[in-house]
Amino acid sequence: MTTAIPEPSVPSLPLLPTPEEKALRQTVTDIVTPFGHDYYMRASTTGEPMTELWQRLAAAGFLGLNIPEQYGGSGAGLTQLAIVLEELSAGGCPELAMVLSPGMAGSILARHGNDEQRHRYLPAIADGTEKFVFALTEPDAGSNSYNIKTTARRDGDDWLIKGTKYYISGVDHCDHFLLVARTGTDERNGRGELTLFVVEPDADGLTRSPLPTALRAPERQFTLFFDDVRVPSSAVVGEVGKGGVPLFDGLNPERVLSAVICTGVGRYAIEKASRYARERNVWGVPIGTHQGVQHPLAAAAIEIEAARGMLWRAAALYDAGIPSGEASNMAKYLAANAGYRALDAAIQTHGGNGLADEYGLADLWSIVRLQKIAPVSTEMVLNHIAQHTLNLPRSY
Amino acid sequence: MTVEQIPSLLYSPIEDDLRSSVRSVLADHASWQSVLALTESVATVDQTLWRVLADEVGVTGLAIAEEHGGAGASWRETAVVLEELGRAVAPVPFLGSSVFSTALLLGLRVDDLLESVASGTRVAAVVVSAAQQVPRAHRSAILVGDSASAHVPGVLDALTADILLIPTAAGDIVAVEASDPGVRITPVVSLDMTRQLADIRVDGASARLLGRGTAASSALSTAWTITAALLASEQLGVAEWCLEAGVGYLKERRQFGQLIGSYQALQHRCADLWVEIAQARAVARYAAACAAEGSGDLEIAAALAQSVCSEVAVSAAEICVQLHGGIGFTWEFPAHLYLKRAKSAALVLGAADGHRARLGGLIDLTPADAPGSAHPAEEPS
Numbered sequence: 001m002t003t004a005i006p007e008p009s010v011p012s013l014p015l016l017p018t019p020e021e022k023a024l025r026q027t028v029t030d031i032v033t034p035f036g037h038d039y040y041m042r043a044s045t046t047g048e049p050m051t052e053l054w055q056r057l058a059a060a061g062f063l064g065l066n067i068p069e070q071y072g073g074s075g076a077g078l079t080q081l082a083i084v085l086e087e088l089s090a091g092g093c094p095e096l097a098m099v100l101s102p103g104m105a106g107s108i109l110a111r112h113g114n115d116e117q118r119h120r121y122l123p124a125i126a127d128g129t130e131k132f133v134f135a136l137t138e139p140d141a142g143s144n145s146y147n148i149k150t151t152a153r154r155d156g157d158d159w160l161i162k163g164t165k166y167y168i169s170g171v172d173h174c175d176h177f178l179l180v181a182r183t184g185t186d187e188r189n190g191r192g193e194l195t196l197f198v199v200e201p202d203a204d205g206l207t208r209s210p211l212p213t214a215l216r217a218p219e220r221q222f223t224l225f226f227d228d229v230r231v232p233s234s235a236v237v238g239e240v241g242k243g244g245v246p247l248f249d250g251l252n253p254e255r256v257l258s259a260v261i262c263t264g265v266g267r268y269a270i271e272k273a274s275r276y277a278r279e280r281n282v283w284g285v286p287i288g289t290h291q292g293v294q295h296p297l298a299a300a301a302i303e304i305e306a307a308r309g310m311l312w313r314a315a316a317l318y319d320a321g322i323p324s325g326e327a328s329n330m331a332k333y334l335a336a337n338a339g340y341r342a343l344d345a346a347i348q349t350h351g352g353n354g355l356a357d358e359y360g361l362a363d364l365w366s367i368v369r370l371q372k373i374a375p376v377s378t379e380m381v382l383n384h385i386a387q388h389t390l391n392l393p394r395s396y
Numbered sequence: 397m398t399v400e401q402i403p404s405l406l407y408s409p410i411e412d413d414l415r416s417s418v419r420s421v422l423a424d425h426a427s428w429q430s431v432l433a434l435t436e437s438v439a440t441v442d443q444t445l446w447r448v449l450a451d452e453v454g455v456t457g458l459a460i461a462e463e464h465g466g467a468g469a470s471w472r473e474t475a476v477v478l479e480e481l482g483r484a485v486a487p488v489p490f491l492g493s494s495v496f497s498t499a500l501l502l503g504l505r506v507d508d509l510l511e512s513v514a515s516g517t518r519v520a521a522v523v524v525s526a527a528q529q530v531p532r533a534h535r536s537a538i539l540v541g542d543s544a545s546a547h548v549p550g551v552l553d554a555l556t557a558d559i560l561l562i563p564t565a566a567g568d569i570v571a572v573e574a575s576d577p578g579v580r581i582t583p584v585v586s587l588d589m590t591r592q593l594a595d596i597r598v599d600g601a602s603a604r605l606l607g608r609g610t611a612a613s614s615a616l617s618t619a620w621t622i623t624a625a626l627l628a629s630e631q632l633g634v635a636e637w638c639l640e641a642g643v644g645y646l647k648e649r650r651q652f653g654q655l656i657g658s659y660q661a662l663q664h665r666c667a668d669l670w671v672e673i674a675q676a677r678a679v680a681r682y683a684a685a686c687a688a689e690g691s692g693d694l695e696i697a698a699a700l701a702q703s704v705c706s707e708v709a710v711s712a713a714e715i716c717v718q719l720h721g722g723i724g725f726t727w728e729f730p731a732h733l734y735l736k737r738a739k740s741a742a743l744v745l746g747a748a749d750g751h752r753a754r755l756g757g758l759i760d761l762t763p764a765d766a767p768g769s770a771h772p773a774e775e776p777s
Contacts, residue, residue, distance in 0.1 A: 292660035 011320040013312060021083060028087035031056050037092025037268075037360040043218035044363065049173045050218055053093060054128055057084070063102050064126025066253070068110055072123030077319035078107070078253050079312065082260045089264020090271075092360060094367055096219050097133075097170060099257040101125055104250040105132030105178055108196070112238040112246035117198070121176070130175040135165045135199070135224060136247070143380045145180065145247065146191035150226060152181040159183075159197065159236070161229040167374075170219035171201050171208055178250075184241050194243035197235045205229040215366045248325075252318055254375045255328040259311040262339025262371050265364050266304040269346035272361065273297055277349055287349070296345035303338035310334050326389055333381040336371040343368050403685035405678055411476045417453050418477055421445075422484040428730035434487050435589035435733070441556045446488045450516025456494045457514025459688075460502070465511035471622060475629035475684035482633025485590045485733045491630065492553020493519045496623040497561055503615030504569060504607040509559060521557035522619070523596050525550040527743050529750040531620040533563035537598075544570050544603035545578075546596065552744060554581055554594040561606070562598065563616050568608040576601040588740035590733055621698045624745040625683035628701035631709035632680045634738050635673050638709075638716035641731070642666060645720055662719060669715055676708040696758045702751040706742035713738040 017025070035053050043050045057063055065080040067073025074080075085098050106125050109117055124130035141147040150163025161181055171177065176198050184193035199206070206229045211221040238246040274297060277288030287293050311331035317324035347354035347361050355362045372378050386392045407415070425445045434440055450456040458474045460466020467473075474495060481490055493513060497520035501510045512518040524531050527550055537546035546562050554560070560572045560579065572579060578601035586592045607615060643666055646657030656662060683701035686694040713735040717724035724731045742748060756762035 290660050292664055295661050 011316060011322065013316055024080065024083055025087050027060065028062065028084050029091060031060065032088050032091030032093050035091070035093060037364075040093045040218070041216075041357065041360065041363055044216045047172075047218060047220050049097065049131075049170075050093065050095060053088075053095070054097070057088075057095075057098075058126075058128025061126075063098070063128045064106075064122075066102060066110075067106050067122050067126045071110065071118050072126040073106075077315070078103075078256060079315040079319050081253075082256050082311070082315050085257055086260035086264040086267075089261050090267040091264075092268055092364075094217075094261045094265055094364070096217055096261075096367075097131055097173065099254055099261070100134050100170065101132045101174075103253050103257045104134050105176075107253045108178065108237065108246045108250040111249050112196075116234065117237060121198070124175075131170075131173060133168065133170045133174040133177045134250070135168045135171075135177050136180045137167050138163070138165055143377060146194070146244070148180060148182050148192055148194070150179075150181045152183050152195060152197065152231075155230070157233050158230050159233065161197070161199070161226045161231065163226050165224040165226075166211060166222075167213075168208075168222050168224055171222045171224065172220060173218070174201055176200055178237065180243055180247055183243075193241035194247060195240050196237040196243040196246050197231050198237060199229065199231055199235065203229045203231070213366075215370060216363045217367050251375065252314070252324050252328040255332040256311055256315045256318065256324075258371050258375055259307065259314075259328075259331045259335035262335040262368055263304050263308050263311065265368050266300065266307075266335075266339040266342035269343040269361060269364070270297055270301055270304065272359070273346035273349040276353075276359075293349055296341075297349065300338065300342035300345045303334070304342055307331065307334035307338040326385065329376070329381045329384050332371070332376065333378055333385075336368075336378060339368045340372060403682070403689060403691075405681040405685070407476065411473055414455075414473055415476050415480055418449070418455060418480040419483075421448055421453055422480060422486060426484045426486045428485075428733065431485055431487060431590060431733060432727075432730060439555075440487055440583070440589050440592045441489060442487045443556065445486060446516065446519075446556075449488060449490070456490070456516030457498070458494070459498060460510055460514040464507055464514060466514040470688035471626060472684050472688040475626050475680070475687075478626055478630040479633035479636070482630035482737070483637040485634070485730070485737045487590045487592075489519050489521070489553035489556055491591075491623065491627060492521050493557070495626050496522050496552065496619055497559075499619035499622040500561055500569070500615055501606075503618050504612065506571075506606050509571065509606075513559070518558040519553075519556050520559040520561055521551060521554035522616075523548050523551055523554070523560050523562040523598075524616075526552040526593065526745065527747075529746045529754070531563070531616050533565050533567070533616075535565050537562050537564040539564050539566065539568050539570050539603055539605070542603055542605075543578075543600045544572050544598055545600055546598045548596045550584070550593045551596050552593065553591065554596060555583055555592060557581065560596065560598065562603070563612070567613055569606045569612045569616065570603040571606050572598055572601045572603050578602075586740065588736040590737055591740060620745065621695055622687045624702050624751075625687045625694065625698035627741060627745055628676070628680035628683050628698075628705040631705040631738065631741050632673070632676050634734055634741070635669075635676060635705075635709045635712035638712035638731075638734050638738075639666065639669050639673060642669075642716045642719035645723075665715060665719075669712055672708045672711065676705045679704045696755065699746075699751040699755040699758060702746055703748050703755060706748040706751075709738035710735075710742050 061074055062084045064073030065076045066078050069075040081102060088095050102125055109121050136145060138148050138150060140149060150165060152159040152161045179197045179199045180194050181197060182192040183195040186193055205227045207225045208222040211223050213221050277293050278286050280287045314324050314327035314331040317327050343364060350359055350361060353359045357363060383396050387394050425448055434442055454467055455477045457466030458469040459471050462468040498513055500522055501513060513520050523546060525548060534546055534548040544562055557574050560574055561569060562572060563569050574581065578599045580597040582595045584593050584595055646662055647655060649656050679701040683697040686697040717731045717735060720731055723729050
């Protein structure tokens, strides 16, 4: 019997954080701690972006972790970007812009942008001077992206865009956004042929109106109206009519980054609640003495760790260029549920204080709850796993 | 709810008296040690206990009028007996004979058979597979002239039956004497050996026609619904025993120098279960009252009671095992008997999911073309 020696070609995950990972986490913690959750709350109230924090992250090179070196990033990977966002979230500042700008736009442009687009946009994403958001969802096309009605039609060398998008985050904070539009219909199945465009938020013919939501985050939600918005042919990202490919390449990083918001906020909540349960005295003992208080927090800690196990695997698969859809979906599902339960247990531990702004918990409820709906709903994850992992009939 | 007046869900003084008589008989004759011993024996039905229940307490004919040899009470009182039988996981054919067969004979107005079943001198069984969503006659069940044949698996409370009531594929209902040379009743190894199922083979036995056509099918369907409604009370009894046993154990078992009942994690679980059992009691009592009054709400009440009580009983039995730790799954402790009874009761006379689907249609929640609106029942082959 011979000892099994791992093949060097088999991608693997370390069992313990490497010194580099520890250092990275510590550096992010050092950056976010002086800001703290109060900073996030103030930005949520005013609707201003967390600019100073963003600039500190950019200066440390943390916005270009997943962007290739030749375009101003460090080429480290999605894993490293996710580590940064998890630590930001654990520090009370879950930065949605990281998901959209370096996370989605950075991934899509690096893989599918042409040379000119990469040089034009990636360095600016990496150094934080320009920010992207993402415009996909429509009133009649939420989870069913192929059903979008916003169209782009050729006009000479240009494209004219017409239609409506809604629930588009942070348009007022962005310099550009990636738009998914329909440029044709597949006659065989009636599905839309999609194309991605880079669009400027101040383009002629584009208007927006705020869409009030319960989300307490610096990013506001908007409805966008496109009335023959003209964009040049150079704005097309990837191939015309084949936008599904870059779109789905952006969705896996989005799932992973959405997952770390949940695990980060979950860690933040459990840490706060454990401290409170040790200190708060009722009937002569710390409330943390009671199993009714301990067990929900312990269960939440277990679930958060389980979700993290899956999400680092999903990120590593993506970085290794291995299909990561299944793992990303599983990670997102586990993390959304775990983060939600952790925050809920922390709020309950705090009793009445759990709802006080001073304790910085309840205002995070909406961003964690959101992750069970977006970027993909828990139910759509189950559909995906049922269909693709279990080979069951498509149910939707 | 289509009824205008909600019947009382409380227990009357007469029902309380009945309960204590039955409980005391069961305490004397159906200790868990003796129930456990019977499950490991060849004859799993407690005939002695059956005789005592029939002759001394007189509970086998509660729902039958006095002029037909019964006690002239109703399904409400019968349900109280079932609660107690459930608490003891008593191995007697009460559900199959005193409820299912009795309800069928009442529906078909077969007075002479009713009389012998009411007195408990004869045990009857309805020959349909117990684990169906709706009571379908087995396709092998036929009547030719006055001779019946049927091969039906998984029949409830048939091991000691004297009379077999057989619905035929053609829609008739016939009676066959179990002593007929053409009848073979074979016990099957069952999950729940406190209510062992049997496979029935009838080959050319002499048969008496009891009913046919819509009268027969409607009697069968009503009897099945009444039985499902009353089974909920037995499940309630199972759940109540499980909670009591669990709480009792928490009050005596010490770990780490203190009673384990002092831990919130266990207290809260018991408190949650108490809430579930209170809900189960309400729907079980309502179902029994609807059966007693012949209420138009019976079908809804039965489906509701089964949807709730099947799951509460299983959940209570599982919690009971968990609260007892290692003791909970030793053979020499009765928790496993209750878990198996809870599980088998959840499967016979329609499973909870099927009852929910049925309920959806009955209370106009299910669109006509939805998958849940059709009965998923398949006749076992």
